[in-house]
Amino acid sequence: DAGVIQSPRHEVTEMGQEVTLRCKPISGHDYLFWYRQTMMRGLELLIYFNNNVPIDDSGMPEDRFSAKMPNASFSTLKIQPSEPRDSAVYFCASSLFRETDTQYFGPGTRLTVL
Amino acid sequence: GQQLNQSPQSMFIQEGEDVSMNCTSSSIFNTWLWYKQDPGEGPVLLIALYKAGELTSNGRLTAQFGTTRKDSFLNISASIPSDVGIYFCAGQPSTSGTYKYIFGTGTRLKVLA
Numbered sequence: 001d002a003g004v005i006q007s008p009r010h011e012v013t014e015m016g017q018e019v020t021l022r023c024k025p026i027s028g029h030d031y032l033f034w035y036r037q038t039m040m041r042g043l044e045l046l047i048y049f050n051n052n053v054p055i056d057d058s059g060m061p062e063d064r065f066s067a068k069m070p071n072a073s074f075s076t077l078k079i080q081p082s083e084p085r086d087s088a089v090y091f092c093a094s095s096l097f098r099e100t101d102t103q104y105f106g107p108g109t110r111l112t113v114l
Numbered sequence: 115g116q117q118l119n120q121s122p123q124s125m126f127i128q129e130g131e132d133v134s135m136n137c138t139s140s141s142i143f144n145t146w147l148w149y150k151q152d153p154g155e156g157p158v159l160l161i162a163l164y165k166a167g168e169l170t171s172n173g174r175l176t177a178q179f180g181t182t183r184k185d186s187f188l189n190i191s192a193s194i195p196s197d198v199g200i201y202f203c204a205g206q207p208s209t210s211g212t213y214k215y216i217f218g219t220g221t222r223l224k225v226l227a
Contacts, residue, residue, distance in 0.1 A: 004156070031213065033213075042202075042217050042218065042219045042220065043157070043202065043204075043217035044217070045214060045215065048213060048214075055213075056213075056214065091156050091157075093156070101145060101147060101159075101162045102159055102162070103159070105155075105156025105157050105158070106156050107154065107155055107156055108154075108155070108156055
């Protein structure tokens with residue numbers, strides 16, 4: 001299996017622009033998680049989905065952030081408008097229902113907002 | 115919000131030495147996980163712990179779920195250069211929803227050959 005795939009790997013944008021991060025989970029996994037990693041706050045859970053349905057989005061920082069999962073093989077995290085403080089590495093992870101402790105992380109997208 | 119205190123923040127050791135790191139919380143956790151993250155990659159799960167007092171090994175790695183359920187420990191024996199990386203603990207608070215984990219700030223390990 002190819003593992004969790006994220007794109008792009010790096011994104012540099014200017015403040016105010018819309019940013020879309022993409023994730024393809026491991027085939028057959030029914031849980032998908034979006035995390036943000038910064039030096040100051042470490043790794044934080046933003047939102048997670050079960051069978052394409054958002055279950056908990058309490059970690060989403062504000063309304064500028066939105067996430068969707070239109071089907072079992074694709075999810076997006078969108079920031080509109082982006083701000084410099086959104087600069088971070090964003091990870092997507094997926095897991096099986098019976099093994100949710102074993103989350104497989106993607107390589108991450110490093111976002112820089114100028 | 116809840117935080118996990120992970121220590122040490124960083125450590126430099128000689129190849130062959132043993133390494134110890136720990137993670138503490140102000141609240142009780144149901145599950146403890148230990149991850150390793152290599153540069154430019156996502157974290158990879160090393161060990162999962164589910165019961166207070168549980169001691170689990172994975173090769174040269176050994177982790178323990180503290181008896182108070184508020185801490186966990188990771189030991190690496192006979193370190194080698196490829197052990198370099200950032201080690202994270204993660205815990206599931208007893209008061210949180212399922213599948214929500216809090217991550218520590220990481221221990222950055224450097225091994226000197």
